[in-house]
Amino acid sequence: MTKSIPLRDRSSNNVAAGLAALLFILPCTSEAQDALQAPRPHPLTLHDCIAIALGENPALEASRYDVFSAAQEVRAAQGLVLPRLTGSASYDLFSGSRISKFSVINVGETGVALNTVGLGGVELYGAHLTYPLFKDGSILGLNNAPAIAEKKAKKQALAWTVNLRREDVIYRISDEFITTVSARNRMGLAERRVKLLEQSVAITQEQQKQGLKLPIDLKLTKDQFSAAQTLLKLLREQATAGSLALSKSLGLSSPSKLFLTNTLPDPPDPPPTTEQLVGACLSRHPSLQVQRAAIDQAKQDYRLERFRLYPSVYLDGTASYIDDFNPANNSSLFAGAIAVSVPIFDFGAQLATARSKLMKYKAEEARLLSTADDVSYEVLKAYESIYVLSQNILSLREDVSKAERDVQVLESQQQQGIAEPLTVIEKELHLISKQDNLRGIEARQLATYALLQKAAGGAWKWIP
Numbered sequence: 249m250t251k252s253i254p255l256r257d258r259s260s261n262n263v264a265a266g267l268a269a270l271l272f273i274l275p276c277t278s279e280a281q282d283a284l285q286a287p288r289p290h291p292l293t294l295h296d297c298i299a300i301a302l303g304e305n306p307a308l309e310a311s312r313y314d315v316f317s318a319a320q321e322v323r324a325a326q327g328l329v330l331p332r333l334t335g336s337a338s339y340d341l342f343s344g345s346r347i348s349k350f351s352v353i354n355v356g357e358t359g360v361a362l363n364t365v366g367l368g369g370v371e372l373y374g375a376h377l378t379y380p381l382f383k384d385g386s387i388l389g390l391n392n393a394p395a396i397a398e399k400k401a402k403k404q405a406l407a408w409t410v411n412l413r414r415e416d417v418i419y420r421i422s423d424e425f426i427t428t429v430s431a432r433n434r435m436g437l438a439e440r441r442v443k444l445l446e447q448s449v450a451i452t453q454e455q456q457k458q459g460l461k462l463p464i465d466l467k468l469t470k471d472q473f474s475a476a477q478t479l480l481k482l483l484r485e486q487a488t489a490g491s492l493a494l495s496k497s498l499g500l501s502s503p504s505k506l507f508l509t510n511t512l513p514d515p516p517d518p519p520p521t522t523e524q525l526v527g528a529c530l531s532r533h534p535s536l537q538v539q540r541a542a543i544d545q546a547k548q549d550y551r552l553e554r555f556r557l558y559p560s561v562y563l564d565g566t567a568s569y570i571d572d573f574n575p576a577n578n579s580s581l582f583a584g585a586i587a588v589s590v591p592i593f594d595f596g597a598q599l600a601t602a603r604s605k606l607m608k609y610k611a612e613e614a615r616l617l618s619t620a621d622d623v624s625y626e627v628l629k630a631y632e633s634i635y636v637l638s639q640n641i642l643s644l645r646e647d648v649s650k651a652e653r654d655v656q657v658l659e660s661q662q663q664q665g666i667a668e669p670l671t672v673i674e675k676e677l678h679l680i681s682k683q684d685n686l687r688g689i690e691a692r693q694l695a696t697y698a699l700l701q702k703a704a705g706g707a708w709k710w711i712p
Contacts, residue, residue, distance in 0.1 A: 428490030
């Protein structure tokens with residue numbers, strides 16, 4: 249017996265499936281449109297990157313913690329020269345035979361002397377005051393003792409080190425930003441050069457077939473085309489590496505989240521003269537301030553070791569209270585003494601230590617002149633580089649203007665059918681080469697301005 253199977257309405261199924269797919273696609277389409285229409289993040293300028301890096305840099309954060317730690321060391325050194333009060337409390341429980349000479353408490357019936365103690369206890373409370381009247385150059389803790397002054401000098405050196413770290417971060421971010429944006433901007437010229445050389449290779453091949461060009465001409469054109477492709481690849485790698493380094497410096501998880509403006513910062517106004525800037529650097533450069541603080545620290549170390557050759561005077565006071573749970577036997581004891589500690593003989597160990605600290609102090613003083621010479625040298629070298637780059641920029645700008653004029657003339661002649669295509673391409677390639685060199689040197693000049701700010705230690709500001 250054959251059963252009749254009703255035919256399914258495939259058209260209705262197709263309609264239902266289409267509606268379901270449409271309902272699924274509509275939200276996705278709206279989300280995609282929202283994503284396309286969503287405003288892109290504000291492109292970061294150089295000032296934005298520096299502001300972010302100054303808050304994210306771990307070296308700066310570590311330097312700030314070093315300053316906080318040094319401040320606590322100053323407080324600890326100040327506390328060591330002030331009076332110190334300690335307290336103690338104890339409870340002793342004992343039993344057994346006692347000896348008359350060492351009987352401390354009277355346990356037993358009244359008027360009956362016992363040789364044994366069933367179970368006795370005693371409480372002892374005490375307070376001890378120690379006050380260094382004169383120790384290691386400290387007089388009652390009221391003066392600025394060498395131990396305290398040394399910690400203050402260390403704190404001052406670390407505070408100036410924070411300024412040095414800040415200038416290092418500013419220079420690093422400036423250099424990475426300028427390198428990355430410059431590489432991205434030069435990629436357009438490199439791509440145009442590759443396209444023109446590709447056309448030049450095709451035209452040269454055709455002219456060689458016609459006998460108008462030699463094989464060496466084709467080889468030369470292909471070599472130029474290969475070099476242009478290599479340059480384009482290098483610029484892409486440079487831009488990628490710069491983006492990766494900058495994103496790491498800004499605390500971003502991926503370079504894809506880094507959106508930079510394509511505009512390089514304007515060059516600063518002419519900096520002050522060399523004599524003015526060097527004079528300002530030698531007066532308040534952070535490196536010199538750090539070295540001056542190191543000199544002060546070495547001086548205080550020497551003073552501390554020298555004072556340890558002198559006697560020390562202490563005031564000791566003790567108060568004790570004994571309670572044996574018998575009001576008649578409770579007692580209090582007060583004791584006070586002034587102790588003088590005199591160094592007599594230690595085989596010259598302390599004297600040798602003081603002489604060692606003296607030599608270190610003199611070495612730090614001599615190192616100040618070396619630091620000043622290094623600061624002056626870095627500033628002067630930055631100035632020399634800026635002057636050389638400025639001359640090259642002026643010369644290249646003149647060459648670019650001439651190359652632009654030649655290209656415009658040849659394009660006009662080409663429209664009139666006078667100029668050859670290869671000649672026009674060669675002139676445009678010459679113009680692109682000059683423009684690329686100009687952009688590269690302008691970027692180097694900006695990086696050198698950032699280097700000058702770092703060398704000056706913030707005495708001259710280009711990027712605040």
